[in-house]
Amino acid sequence: MSELNILVTIPFDETEKPELEAICPDASFTYCDQDDADEALIAAADIILGNAEVSLIKESPRLKWIHLSNAGADIYTKPGVLAPGTILTNSSGAYGLNISEHMIGMLLMMMKKLDRYYVEQLNKNWADRGQVRSIYSSRILIVGLGDIGGQFAKKVHALGAYTVGIKRHLGEKPEYLDELKSMDELDQELAKADVVACSLPASSETYHLFDAERFRKMNPNAIIINVGRGSLIDSYALCDALNNDVIAGACLDVVEPEPLPTDHPLWDAKHLIITPHASGYYHLPETLKRIKIMVMENLRAYVSGSPLKNKVDMKTGYRDNTAGNILM
Amino acid sequence: MSELNILVTIPFDETEKPELEAICPDASFTYCDQDDADEALIAAADIILGNAEVSLIKESPRLKWIHLSNAGADIYTKPGVLAPGTILTNSSGAYGLNISEHMIGMLLMMMKKLDRYYVEQLNKNWADRGQVRSIYSSRILIVGLGDIGGQFAKKVHALGAYTVGIKRHLGEKPEYLDELKSMDELDQELAKADVVACSLPASSETYHLFDAERFRKMNPNAIIINVGRGSLIDSYALCDALNNDVIAGACLDVVEPEPLPTDHPLWDAKHLIITPHASGYYHLPETLKRIKIMVMENLRAYVSGSPLKNKVDMKTGYRDNTAGNILM
Numbered sequence: 001m002s003e004l005n006i007l008v009t010i011p012f013d014e015t016e017k018p019e020l021e022a023i024c025p026d027a028s029f030t031y032c033d034q035d036d037a038d039e040a041l042i043a044a045a046d047i048i049l050g051n052a053e054v055s056l057i058k059e060s061p062r063l064k065w066i067h068l069s070n071a072g073a074d075i076y077t078k079p080g081v082l083a084p085g086t087i088l089t090n091s092s093g094a095y096g097l098n099i100s101e102h103m104i105g106m107l108l109m110m111m112k113k114l115d116r117y118y119v120e121q122l123n124k125n126w127a128d129r130g131q132v133r134s135i136y137s138s139r140i141l142i143v144g145l146g147d148i149g150g151q152f153a154k155k156v157h158a159l160g161a162y163t164v165g166i167k168r169h170l171g172e173k174p175e176y177l178d179e180l181k182s183m184d185e186l187d188q189e190l191a192k193a194d195v196v197a198c199s200l201p202a203s204s205e206t207y208h209l210f211d212a213e214r215f216r217k218m219n220p221n222a223i224i225i226n227v228g229r230g231s232l233i234d235s236y237a238l239c240d241a242l243n244n245d246v247i248a249g250a251c252l253d254v255v256e257p258e259p260l261p262t263d264h265p266l267w268d269a270k271h272l273i274i275t276p277h278a279s280g281y282y283h284l285p286e287t288l289k290r291i292k293i294m295v296m297e298n299l300r301a302y303v304s305g306s307p308l309k310n311k312v313d314m315k316t317g318y319r320d321n322t323a324g325n326i327l328m
Numbered sequence: 329m330s331e332l333n334i335l336v337t338i339p340f341d342e343t344e345k346p347e348l349e350a351i352c353p354d355a356s357f358t359y360c361d362q363d364d365a366d367e368a369l370i371a372a373a374d375i376i377l378g379n380a381e382v383s384l385i386k387e388s389p390r391l392k393w394i395h396l397s398n399a400g401a402d403i404y405t406k407p408g409v410l411a412p413g414t415i416l417t418n419s420s421g422a423y424g425l426n427i428s429e430h431m432i433g434m435l436l437m438m439m440k441k442l443d444r445y446y447v448e449q450l451n452k453n454w455a456d457r458g459q460v461r462s463i464y465s466s467r468i469l470i471v472g473l474g475d476i477g478g479q480f481a482k483k484v485h486a487l488g489a490y491t492v493g494i495k496r497h498l499g500e501k502p503e504y505l506d507e508l509k510s511m512d513e514l515d516q517e518l519a520k521a522d523v524v525a526c527s528l529p530a531s532s533e534t535y536h537l538f539d540a541e542r543f544r545k546m547n548p549n550a551i552i553i554n555v556g557r558g559s560l561i562d563s564y565a566l567c568d569a570l571n572n573d574v575i576a577g578a579c580l581d582v583v584e585p586e587p588l589p590t591d592h593p594l595w596d597a598k599h600l601i602i603t604p605h606a607s608g609y610y611h612l613p614e615t616l617k618r619i620k621i622m623v624m625e626n627l628r629a630y631v632s633g634s635p636l637k638n639k640v641d642m643k644t645g646y647r648d649n650t651a652g653n654i655l656m
Contacts (some may be wrong), residue, residue: 101462101487105436109446112433117603118446124595126587126604132611134429158486159429259454267452275445276454283460 009050337378
């Protein structure tokens with residue numbers, strides 16, 4: 001294999017670099033922060049391990065492969081970013097752990113009224129807020145069963161929820177789902193679910209999948225969770241649905257638009273918990289550790305000519321399952 | 329069996345009363361709210377199913393048995409409340425479901441900084457707060473392994489925590505505990521735990537078990553959870569421990585004193601989540617359903633002369649295991 005320029009924007013520390021470089025001893029490794037990867041560095045790279053500013057990639061003819069440090073690959077699949085033939089892989093599988101815990105945290109915060117109790121706490125007021133709900137025995141619809149949806153389903157199933165999964169392509173039902181349904185059955189299932197947990201990538205198929213009409217099809221008791229991409233939900237329709245009690249609540253780590261401007265009406269909607277797209281990144285040390293393991297595994301495959309794992313289908317933005325995926 | 333007066337302060341509704349009364353067809357049933365059970369009604373009762381104001385019981389010589397609707401029996405074990413020979417049973421087993429979910433909710437709220445994000449949300453501010461922690465791979469010490477501690481341990485074990493249980497009397501290690509230790513080993517275990525979850529009854533043995541000295545023995549990384557009785561923790565010592573970073577956080581549903589007065593320094597302590605003893609009561613409909621099942625099961629046992637379940641040991645305030653317990 002001729003000499004390769006490998007640009008690494010994932011923060012490998014000094015003690016970890018030798019292990020990475022040993023996988024491809026003839027390559028030249030350049031390390032920098034994602035924000036410092038300028039046009040020249042990107043243009044010189046055969047491989048980028050980590051994210052890079054999309055506007056600087058400009059269909060670089062030299063770039064053979066980019067492995068993203070995140071899971072949402074949508075901005076890299078747009079025309080004009082990657083040249084045809086450049087392989088795109090992502091780090092789906094590293095984030096499910098933290099994001100699924102974040103989802104359960106937001107859901108329990110809402111079910112147990114911990115948001116309202118926190119306001120009382122800030123006011124130094126000891127005041128009972130009455131009835132609560134439980135994950136136990138709730139019917140939870142999981143829309144999108146990738147790493148995040150799968151890990152969330154597994155966890156709430158262990159906590160006693162009745163889990164129903166929705167998948168584009170039906171396959172074998174995993175044991176942590178009580179039922180598995182196809183996307184055609186979404187509306188019937190929405191009418192029955194107490195909780196609807198969404199972790200779908202951004203694509204033309206998922207854009208505003210949740211609009212005013214769909215909220216009206218939901219159980220008025222339902223809490224919707226979104227941790228995939230904000231574009232899944234029409235923010236204005238959600239405001240109306242929450243403020244008019246069409247649904248019971250929303251827990252969002254992603255919204256449309258991001259960052260949410262101070263004057264956006266969503267901030268004032270009732271029964272809402274928002275976190276600022278914070279469940280991902282490297283906020284949990286374990287996430288970064290898993291990303292590094294993935295990157296090294298894929299670099300080993302690249303060097304040996306084996307198929308890369310976690311390849312992103314440029315048309316759908318989903319992982320392409322034919323090459324195999326990393327599910328940790 | 330001669331005619332019995334049974335006073336019921338647990339809210340059985342009209343459709344449920346026939347089933348209860350059928351267990352003891354010769355008895356006379358009186359229903360009222362707990363707050364409306366006056367001295368005359370209590371003095372006339374052979375059996376009370378539900379709580380009653382302790383100051384009105386006055387060692388009633390007629391009272392043969394009282395089944396509490398709650399789990400914490402401490403105020404009923406005090407001298408001058410029940411006559412010697414009056415049987416005391418409680419509803420331990422009904423609350424573990426909701427309280428264990430409440431504990432996980434508070435813990436994840438703190439680990440994922442959802443309390444801080446909620447303040448940002450109230451200020452309409454999209455601001456990242458950095459590093460988080462996970463239940464997964466945390467070492468969680470469970471102090472008190474009754475219904476609540478057991479259910480909490482089972483759940484966090486399913487979420488990937490390493491669980492260590494502390495028990496007064498060692499028995500067989502349940503599969504959801506990675507290790508089981510005796511109370512003698514508390515201090516060694518406190519030094520290692522990332523999370524310390526306490527659900528102990530009030531007693532002379534548990535009074536201020538967590539004081540300034542004990543907080544100093546804890547891992548500085550540790551989050552303490554208390555859902556048993558507030559008297560377990562010296563509130564002033566906890567304030568100091570939190571404000572001086574001796575420990576990393578506290579999640580409390582019970583405090584000393586209750587209600588916590590507006591001018592108490594605990595409200596201002598750092599890294600603290602307080603709910604107002606709200607995880608119990610009938611706040612979850614399933615809790616009340618389980619209590620009714622228990623009460624009917626025990627009334628059936630009483631009528632047939634079988635031993636009652638969930639008997640409280642008047643000396644320790646714990647359930648007496650010899651007669652069998654209800655663990656749902």
